[in-house]
Amino acid sequence: MKCESCGKPAVVNKYCKTCFIKYFEKEFKKGLGNLKGKSLCVAVSGGKDSLTTLYLTKKFYPKNKILALLIDEGIKGYRPHTIKSLKKYAKEWDIPYKIVKFEKPLDDIKGSRACSVCGVLRRYYLNKHARGFDVLITGHNLDDEAQATLMNVFMRYASRFKRMTMPLVTHKLFIKRIKPLRHLSEREVMAYFILKGFDTPMDECPYARSSFRDVVRTALNEFECKHPGSKLNIIKAYDSLNISNSTGHLSSCIYCNEPSSNEVCQACKILRN
Ligand code: SF4
Ligand code: ZN
Numbered sequence: 001m002k003c004e005s006c007g008k009p010a011v012v013n014k015y016c017k018t019c020f021i022k023y024f025e026k027e028f029k030k031g032l033g034n035l036k037g038k039s040l041c042v043a044v045s046g047g048k049d050s051l052t053t054l055y056l057t058k059k060f061y062p063k064n065k066i067l068a069l070l071i072d073e074g075i076k077g078y079r080p081h082t083i084k085s086l087k088k089y090a091k092e093w094d095i096p097y098k099i100v101k102f103e104k105p106l107d108d109i110k111g112s113r114a115c116s117v118c119g120v121l122r123r124y125y126l127n128k129h130a131r132g133f134d135v136l137i138t139g140h141n142l143d144d145e146a147q148a149t150l151m152n153v154f155m156r157y158a159s160r161f162k163r164m165t166m167p168l169v170t171h172k173l174f175i176k177r178i179k180p181l182r183h184l185s186e187r188e189v190m191a192y193f194i195l196k197g198f199d200t201p202m203d204e205c206p207y208a209r210s211s212f213r214d215v216v217r218t219a220l221n222e223f224e225c226k227h228p229g230s231k232l233n234i235i236k237a238y239d240s241l242n243i244s245n246s247t248g249h250l251s252s253c254i255y256c257n258e259p260s261s262n263e264v265c266q267a268c269k270i271l272r273n
Contacts, residue, residue: 031180046082049139074105114207124267
């Protein structure tokens with residue numbers, strides 16, 4: 001197959017290496033939007049998605065203040081490997097980083113729903129430690145977003161569904177979030193990462209296979225195989241709903257003072273148990 005753009009042999013998505021990289025970076029830049037003069041906090045795990053996000057954010061906004069923020073959940077035999085990658089690339093790309101550990105390691109508090117606990121705490125720490133920056137940039141790709149959309153529908157998580165692209169309630173303590181990989185698939189991110197010669201451990205989190213997300217991921221991949229374009233259609237359908245945030249009231253958690261719709265925030269409920 002020949003590259004759609006220049007006629008050289010194609011390697012990914014009907015593109016040769018050079019044209020694929022151009023296409024990918026153009027899509028990413030579109031997803032970032034105009035961030036001139038803004039201070040940028042990039043959420044990193046040290047995996048391929050977040051490292052790609054960090055690299056391209058720096059590439060497109062080299063003069064902005066950028067911080068790589070890693071939340072260490074405390075998962076033995078997994079997170080330490082990707083922390084090494086973050087340290088290596090942060091040095092190479094000249095980007096300061098900060099690592100915040102869960103107050104109690106996930107391995108000690110997970111109960112039966114590791115991913116739900118992990119998700120609540122990770123969002124909590126990210127919002128808290130990115131405060132002071134104009135924008136929080138995350139590495140969620142098209143697959144992550146399509147899975148999350150379906151999961152929220154299947155589980156009838158109405159409020160999570162509504163706040164997928166922005167906080168449901170406007171609050172000065174909620175930082176604006178941007179997901180520049182939202183329209184790029186996991187496969188495309190992987191291809192870009194490899195074509196650029198980057199490297200990081202691709203191990204899977206030990207809790208991933210027992211999660212509901214994994215069930216949705218498998219089903220969605222099968223569906224995408226039979227009906228290409230389904231993942232993108234899910235995102236487009238969500239976006240067409242044009243959900244806007246409200247200015248409803250949020251109070252503060254009595255323990256940590258972070259914004260919360262209840263007297264005690266979700267994170268404190270987990271951490272104080
Ligand atoms: Fe956390 Fe679950 Fe992801 Fe592991 S798979 S890092 S437990 S959300
Ligand atoms: Zn709290």
